[in-house]
Amino acid sequence: MQEQTGIPSVDHILSTIPPKKRLAKGPVAVVECFQEIPCDPCYTSCTTGAILPFEDINQLPRIDWETCNGCGRCVGFCPGLAIFIVDDTYSENESLVKIPWEFSCLPEEGEEVAGLNREGREVARVRIKKVQPSPKKNRAHILWLVVPRELAFEVRSIALKQGKQVDRGRKICLKTQLSADVKTLR
Amino acid sequence: MFDTEMLIIGGGPAGLKAALSAAEQGADVLLVDRNPYLGGQLVKQTHMFFGSQKQYASERGVTIAEILTREVLNSDKICVLTDTTALGYFEDKSVALEIKGTFKTVYPKRVIVATGAQENTLIFPNSDLPGIYGAGAVQTLMNVHGVMPGARVAMVGAGNIGVIVSYQLLQAGVEVVAIIEAAPRIGGYHVHAAKVRRLGVPIYIAHTVVEAHGRESLEGITIACLDEKWQPVKGTEIELEIDVLCISVGLSPLTELLFQAGCKMEYVPQLGGHVPYRSENLETTVAGIYVAGDVCAVEEASAAMVAGQIAGLAAAGSLGYKQNNYEAKLKDAKNELAGLRRGPAGEKVRSGLWALTIAAGEAV
Numbered sequence: 260m261q262e263q264t265g266i267p268s269v270d271h272i273l274s275t276i277p278p279k280k281r282l283a284k285g286p287v288a289v290v291e292c293f294q295e296i297p298c299d300p301c302y303t304s305c306t307t308g309a310i311l312p313f314e315d316i317n318q319l320p321r322i323d324w325e326t327c328n329g330c331g332r333c334v335g336f337c338p339g340l341a342i343f344i345v346d347d348t349y350s351e352n353e354s355l356v357k358i359p360w361e362f363s364c365l366p367e368e369g370e371e372v373a374g375l376n377r378e379g380r381e382v383a384r385v386r387i388k389k390v391q392p393s394p395k396k397n398r399a400h401i402l403w404l405v406v407p408r409e410l411a412f413e414v415r416s417i418a419l420k421q422g423k424q425v426d427r428g429r430k431i432c433l434k435t436q437l438s439a440d441v442k443t444l445r
Numbered sequence: 446m447f448d449t450e451m452l453i454i455g456g457g458p459a460g461l462k463a464a465l466s467a468a469e470q471g472a473d474v475l476l477v478d479r480n481p482y483l484g485g486q487l488v489k490q491t492h493m494f495f496g497s498q499k500q501y502a503s504e505r506g507v508t509i510a511e512i513l514t515r516e517v518l519n520s521d522k523i524c525v526l527t528d529t530t531a532l533g534y535f536e537d538k539s540v541a542l543e544i545k546g547t548f549k550t551v552y553p554k555r556v557i558v559a560t561g562a563q564e565n566t567l568i569f570p571n572s573d574l575p576g577i578y579g580a581g582a583v584q585t586l587m588n589v590h591g592v593m594p595g596a597r598v599a600m601v602g603a604g605n606i607g608v609i610v611s612y613q614l615l616q617a618g619v620e621v622v623a624i625i626e627a628a629p630r631i632g633g634y635h636v637h638a639a640k641v642r643r644l645g646v647p648i649y650i651a652h653t654v655v656e657a658h659g660r661e662s663l664e665g666i667t668i669a670c671l672d673e674k675w676q677p678v679k680g681t682e683i684e685l686e687i688d689v690l691c692i693s694v695g696l697s698p699l700t701e702l703l704f705q706a707g708c709k710m711e712y713v714p715q716l717g718g719h720v721p722y723r724s725e726n727l728e729t730t731v732a733g734i735y736v737a738g739d740v741c742a743v744e745e746a747s748a749a750m751v752a753g754q755i756a757g758l759a760a761a762g763s764l765g766y767k768q769n770n771y772e773a774k775l776k777d778a779k780n781e782l783a784g785l786r787r788g789p790a791g792e793k794v795r796s797g798l799w800a801l802t803i804a805a806g807e808a809v
């Protein structure tokens with residue numbers, strides 16, 4: 260399914276949802292990584308041991324929900340941007356969903372924006388609770404979204420701000436360019 | 446004319462790692478690259494890398510380029526020549542270099558060819574309209590020169606490069622209207638595909654570009670569904686209004702120097718095209734010529750870096766430089782490379798490799 264559309268299958272998504280009892284205890288990581296690829300930073304970045312050791316780097320990540328404290332460190336280190344934090348205890352009707360965000364257009368705290376599902380369809384208006392620099396310290400961010408509780412396992416992105424008119428050939432500001440000294444090396 | 450113990454051609458991930466590994470064992474290295482900077486394709490990679498911590502997982506490619514370039518520049522065993530093209534390999538085992546317009550011949554005792562690969566292209570009516578680029582070219586425009594390629598883009602190819610460049614276009618503020626893939630499945634990592642999907646970019650599998658339209662430059666394309674025989678199905682055409690089309694339909698190894706040197710080559714589609722026979726130490730059938738990176742198998746940069754380590758170590762070892770935990774390091778690197786290729790994602794490369802591996806010492 261994901262092989263055809265890019266969207267994880269329902270069964271895969273269901274397998275990522277922690278039991279109710281665990282959700283009632285507070286934030287927890289949700290790992291949406293369903294294909295065996297040579298990759299393991301989720302494991303190496305987690306300091307609590309909640310991501311179980313990899314016997315082979317190609318193995319799928321396995322998480323121990325009881326050990327996970329929802330700190331969100333792995334969210335910043337996962338190159339697949341496949342890990343999210345869900346805090347189902349945020350309020351009676353709302354959950355907090357933390358998503359990795361690698362765009363320079365940042366929403367503002369308190370702002371209401373379109374919450375998108377895994378297809379990129381708007382499913383709710385969500386409130387930006389916090390814009391947190393990524394624990395990886397690599398210019399990315401983690402966005403804290405306040406979403407309707409029933410959509411905690413549905414909202415996985417926010418809409419990109421509708422761009423201003425872009426002109427071909429326009430210079431863009433690059434935050435990721437090489438440092439000048441390395442680039443001009445002769 | 447000058448001598449060097451080891452000449453490494455290509456300063457991408459494989460060449461940089463090869464230079465560092467060889468220098469660490471004590472060999473003197475001359476590293477050449479035709480670009481004005483080192484890092485090869487890494488400098489355009491703004492996404493976080495997969496792989497293991499040892500291969501800089503979670504770092505952005507451009508950061509890895511910086512780390513490795515600094516290490517190379519800090520090594521007093523490595524001499525770097527940028528803006529330098531290796532023009533040819535001659536019978537007397539010399540290599541002709543063009544260094545910023547001047548011509549020099551070098552006689553290396555060992556050569557590591559780490560020239561990488563070039564993008565494949567796709568032919569369809571009007572495929573020569575301005576606005577139709579290789580995905581790598583668009584990456585260079587955006588991520589090296591900071592120039593916006595256009596406003597509305599479609600990508601052909603849902604392999605890792607196609608999907609990642611689509612994501613980078615979104616990051617630059619360009620609208621990506623579609624990713625078009627001829628195969629009936631997405632070839633790139635599914636987590637990459639999920640990133641662009643949740644931002645609303647549709648991925649059309651089993652589709653192809655029928656033709657492009659435009660007067661002076663690209664104004665749109667027609668795409669259509671492909672049947673099981675890869676033929677466009679009438680009546681399934683979709684029109685897309687775009688000003689840029691990116692082509693990302695695979696890479697072919699840059700093997701001219703290897704052909705010239707007389708290395709035994711084989712056409713292996715799983716590895717990207719013509720590739721050299723090589724030993725476990727990555728020595729070709731011509732003694733003293735080693736290979737690493739995409740030139741011997743098109744795969745991920747993490748694999749290229751480990752292959753560079755193997756070639757650098759082995760070439761230094763063959764010159765007698767084994768001062769720094771040589772055997773253990775070589776063994777570790779070989780295990781690591783096998784590990785990266787072990788999973789389903791490495792199956793294609795594995796299936797292409799078995800026939801090409803020659804026993805160590807078989808080189809002549």
Ligand code: SF4
Binds near residue numbers: 287308322333
């Ligand atoms: S949220 Fe923290 S504790 Fe939980 S898996 Fe991620 S890094 Fe480990």
Ligand code: SF4
Binds near residue numbers: 302320338
């Ligand atoms: S770091 Fe992310 S992409 Fe890599 S294995 Fe872990 S969850 Fe999957």
